[in-house]
Amino acid sequence: MPKPQILALGKLMPVVTEGLQAEFDLREIPPDADREAFLQSVATGVRGLACGGGLVDSALQDRFPKLEIIANFGVGYDNVDAVHAARLGVMVTNTPDVLTDEVADLAMGLMIATVREIASSDRWVRAGNWTQSPYPLSHGTLRGKKLGILGLGRIGKAVAKRAEAFGLGISYYGRTEKPDLPYTYFSSLKDIASHSDILLSVLPATGATHKAVNAEILEALGSDGTFINVGRGSTVDEEALVKALQDGTIHSAGLDVFADEPNVPAALKAMDNVVLLPHIGSASKHTRNAMGRLQLENLRRWFDGTGPVTPVAETPWPAERLSL
Template identity: 40%
Template sequence: MIDVLQLSPYAPDEINVELQDRFALFKYWQIREDEDLLSQILPRIRVVATKGDIGLDGDLMAALPNLELITVYGVGFDKIDLDQAKSRGIKVTTTPDALTDAVADHAVALALASTRRVAEGDSFIRQGKWLEGKLGIGQSLRGKTLGILGYGRVGQRVAKIMRDAFDMRVLYCDRSQNDKRDGGYRSTPLELAAESDVLVLAASGNPTTKNIIDINVLEALGRTGLLINIARGSLINTQHLISALEARKLGAAALDVFPDEPNVPNELISSPYTTLTPHLASATIETRLEMGRQVIENISSWHQKREVFSQLNFLKTSTSFKFT
């Protein structure tokens, strides 16, 4: 059996059970304080099974001299020391295809929840406010312009759903133009926001995209604009977002991710202009089972054939968003 260090339990639990049955599994969250045990186990580890929001930091990676593979339950890799992984020839895999539909669906759900005041309406009834008067009206998505920052699997899936279901005009901004015949490409987030009614963030989190959504972009999106983030909390300058909402320079924000999870600023929690969910865009039983299956199959394939799928392309991840 190949020695695997799992950094955090997965859900549903049947994934953890299968990992335990198929590999020599060590649960880091149970042994991390036992230095004597770690000194025996860490040199044996050839695979780390982690999550996108946990990653693998440089110190722990350095303590694993025989590490060959990092397999991520998710698509995020911004919390992995990629420089060290690349220099040591360590493979990194993710589970991108498994969660594309679920994350895209959640972006649509957030768009509807915010524009049609679904979450607000639920709270309105529960607090007895309907007895005092009506909530008020929302807005329609139909015929509006959708901007997407990050036009990969999720971004393109969101575009298709919104175009087909709501007749939205779709614009996008990415490292490069998806199709030179496509008139929807915009070269900067600022340009994209200025033409959008709804702006969906679907870009990777990395140093070049940190705080890429700043006050200028938020003001360009405008007083009736909706910002949706189902990517990484680091993409948004949170203080700029709070200021824009409070000054009514941005219409609303619907957020599933935050920079310091699970800590969410009180200003966002108390704002009447936010719809918030606790990083659950991929949290369907079907999606999580498929993510777990891909993690397990990657480990098995590496152990048996020295092959993996959904391998991270280090050259591509080093290509930053560069805007002029």
Template identity: 40%
Template sequence: MESMGVLMTCPMHSYIQEQLAKRFNLFKLWHFPSFVAFAQAHGTSVRAVVASVKVGVDATTIDSLPNLQIVSTYSVGYDNIDLRKCREKGIPVTNTPDVLTDDVADLAIALALSLFCTISHSPRRNSAPHLTPKLSGKAVGIIGMGRIGLAIAKRAEAFGCPISYHSRSVKAESGYRYYSNVLDLAADSEVLVVACTLTHETRHIVNRGVMDALGPKGILINIGRGPHVDEPELVSALTEGRLGGAGLDVFEKEPEVREELLRLENVVLTPHVGSDTVETCMAMADLVIANLEASFLGKPLLTPII
């Protein structure tokens, strides 16, 4: 398979770059002055594109690679891949579900703990007694009860937190309380966690009304996608005291982070590292490679989206 051309859209973990280079004819897009320059020189050689949350695959890219037979994203999310164009051209798309579920769920709880316990705050807080609320027993609402949402719920349960959720459908087997709309869920939650897929319908699913319903003692955690939250409204709610705090691993215009968020003490920020443990990065890479190899050998894909 050494002759099979594989294009990486941006730098990723060193392990996946090394493993792809060992198995395929690897092209790194960032080594070229532009995509147009790359496509003119090597477009016909590419059989697969490996994307990520940072750089996806649009219709122009797909149309410029005439021999493309698979797109595999080094992520669970695939909102930055043009699925319509892929369907039109009969190009399958795969992602890396399951392997990063635990890491993302761990981070959601870590962000909540950091906010409640002021773990990440400035040492100057040690100069005077400072009492903080606890996470244990807080009502946790989760937007999106998929693999990651369920894993977050299980962890929050261990803290004695009652769990409620909003999802596209009722998950009766979960045993948790279902809300048909996010506004009611937020009103009955002390911690609201965003863990759903980004779609047209879920863009800004956390808006001003939801933040006001969550209230001045409420905590918002977003480990989904940045555009799930109306960021200007979030800044206003935090600065005006209408929302108690926020823990964010994702941002509306990544990699940019709003200056106002950086200055607020009731905010904890991480740079989209929910799946960035060594073990998970390697497992995600292995899954991407397994999908590529299956495609090239004409075998069933392991984790097809389409």
């Protein structure tokens, strides 16, 4: 039996490439090749896509008549049109759980770095300012503060658990209330923003969350408020965020994700009350390797017939397809 043909899209972790080379007929777009011509040449044979980034929209999916599975690297799969895949009967998998704690750790670090001005203090020392005078007292503190978490999924819960240990009052916003959890629920984004000192977003990118954090929400957060984002950049109106930071509508922000990565607005780079990270929530060797192993395992298990480990909600397994 010929090995199933898998097409690599974007950059894969070495652990994934090595596994795919050993166990599958792996096709990679040569760096100097004409992408279109290459895709055309493999289109009729491809049964699986291993995605390390890039859009897998309906048009791309339609090019592969034998496509069975799209194995995405990352818990977020907004780059994949999973509804279209479901209609085609194509399985979509992601890499949840293995990155939860890593991202939650980073969220806490980013929050503390922003509120206690760690990055700007570091710049202060390097610039030689300490020999002239002590660093000014930080405007913010976590002591006695209220944290509002947008999106209490796996990562949001892991953030909440850590924040409890820091003594923060915790509330959350999401589609549904989770009565088994000891945190205050808000069904309105504006209400949780008014209630919170720090608003921390783990929201995924969906039609419903697009630019959900807008001027009105930032205004509700208020002039002492801090906004932290480790979810997706598209969930924030970035122009409104820049303006809110510039005119003091909110106090500070810590951002790991942006609307147009890797491009970060110059206005944000110019501000000292903003901590900017290059989307590194899950980016340790340990965790990225674990994500890679899970991506590979999804492909293995699909093709050996035992079923994917982590199918996304739109393509449940084993089960009936969602009726779309």
